[in-house]
Amino acid sequence: MTSNATADYAAINARVRVKYSTLLSRNDFIALSETTDLPSFINLLKTTSYGPYLEMAKDKELNARRAAFLIRQRISDSYHTIINFSPDFVKSFLLEFYRLNEVNNLKAVLRGITTQSSWDKVRFVLFPFGPDGVLPTQAMVESGNVAQAVELLRGTPYFKTLSFAMNRYSAEQNLFPLEVALDLDYWRNLWKGIKKLPNEDQDYATKIVGSLLDMNNLMWAIRYRVYHNLSEEEVINYTLPVGYQIHDKDIRSIAAGADIPQIIKRIYPDLQGVDDILLDLHTGLPKLEMLLERRITEKCRDVFLGNPFQIGIPLGFLVLLDFEIRDLVVLLEAKAGLTPIEKYSEFLTTDLLK
Incomplete structure (x- = not known):
């Protein structure tokens, strides 16, 4: 590791460690799981680092789906901060790592089209990717047609991959080949990107x-x-x-x-x-x-x-944050449905029952 690289990582390392210290503990999750309903869960979650995100909506608007959409903004904010302050030689890899959220958005949009869902219904399922996104999500949903939606992706990294899979989709009228093609292309490219570090x-x-x-x-x-x-x-x-x-x-x-x-x-x-x-x-x-x-x-x-001067620290934090928010989304849905802990605990990365 060169002295310049060490200095570059020193700058981002301090920021990431501050963010790392704000991740929820197992005791925090236990306390959240013990709340009796969705309003009490959200009120307790507001006392954590997710408070500013939940305050972006009025209490009467905070159903489980809206709350999940808002707290995902923390991942977007964290990625953009980390990428902006990271050494130049890892920025492109971190951006590619972040792009998984856009791939998931693309799959969600395609599902929305096949279920004939409105844009208002689809929009809060999507990850708030931010200005780096290339998907014309609203236009795709409003096209109401998978083939037309794929055509709207010309000029993006996804068009070629989906175009190859469209023949099978057209024959089967099933999104499976499109979703598989997106997943394989994404992870293949990310794996290749490691070799450039x-x-x-x-x-x-x-x-x-x-x-x-x-x-x-x-x-x-x-x-x-x-x-x-x-x-x-x-x-x-x-x-x-x-x-x-x-x-x-x-x-x-x-x-x-x-x-x-x-x-x-x-x-x-x-x-x-x-x-x-x-x-x-x-x-x-x-x-x-x-x-x-x-x-x-x-x-x-x-x-x-x-x-402390290596890419594992920002990557590790971002994965932990993603797992944390996925656990919170499970809890949001469980509290909205008054689901007992024994019914949802096995779907949490955080082990509440050990």
Whole structure:
């Protein structure tokens, strides 16, 4: 690491550590989970770093969907601050990492079109991406037609990818091939982007981004086989042959029908309770995903204990913040529906019951 790079990271490191200190603790989540209804949950959440975002709407407007939309703005603000103050040699990678939110917006827009949803209904489901976004989201929704919406993407990074997948969409009238194409293209490019970073940054980015890619690739392969009954060839075609701890041979083994719990235990020997969780693959996969997310959480926290002058610190914080807000969205929906904790706790990255 050069002295200039160290100085550049010193500037962003201080800002990220301040932001890191404002993440909610497990005790904060327990207190939030113990609130009796949505209004009391929102009132307590207002006492945290999410308060300024929730104050952007009147109390009578704060249903679960609107509150979720507002608190997601914290991710957008954090990304823009971190990218602006980061060393020039990592800005493009961090922006590409951020672009996952735009990919998810694009998928949400396409779903809105197929369900004939109005713009007013779709808009609050979307992530507040900010000025770097390239999607004409409102025009796409109001087109009311997937093919026309894709045509509106000419000149964006998404047009070519979706154009190739449109033939199958047209034949099947199912968004599956479009969503798979977007996911694979995004993660393939992000993985390639790691190789453009300085060597030490590559190590940290591989551990964090690679762990996310591994989890997604693994869950795709298992879901395609278990939920969708896809053929071996299709599972291989709809996943990636690269990763951090999960490799092409692992994906091919799953596609070929190998014992899934045994593969999981071989890749993650420290993961507890795999056999019990996966006794029923259909109900066990969400629990497995939460276990993997908790492993990633530990990796993200670990980067704050070592060398402060590396990309792992901003990446780790951004992943932790994303997981935190996803947990808060689950709690918002649970409180709106008066759902008991035992019904939703398994869908939280934060372990409330340990």
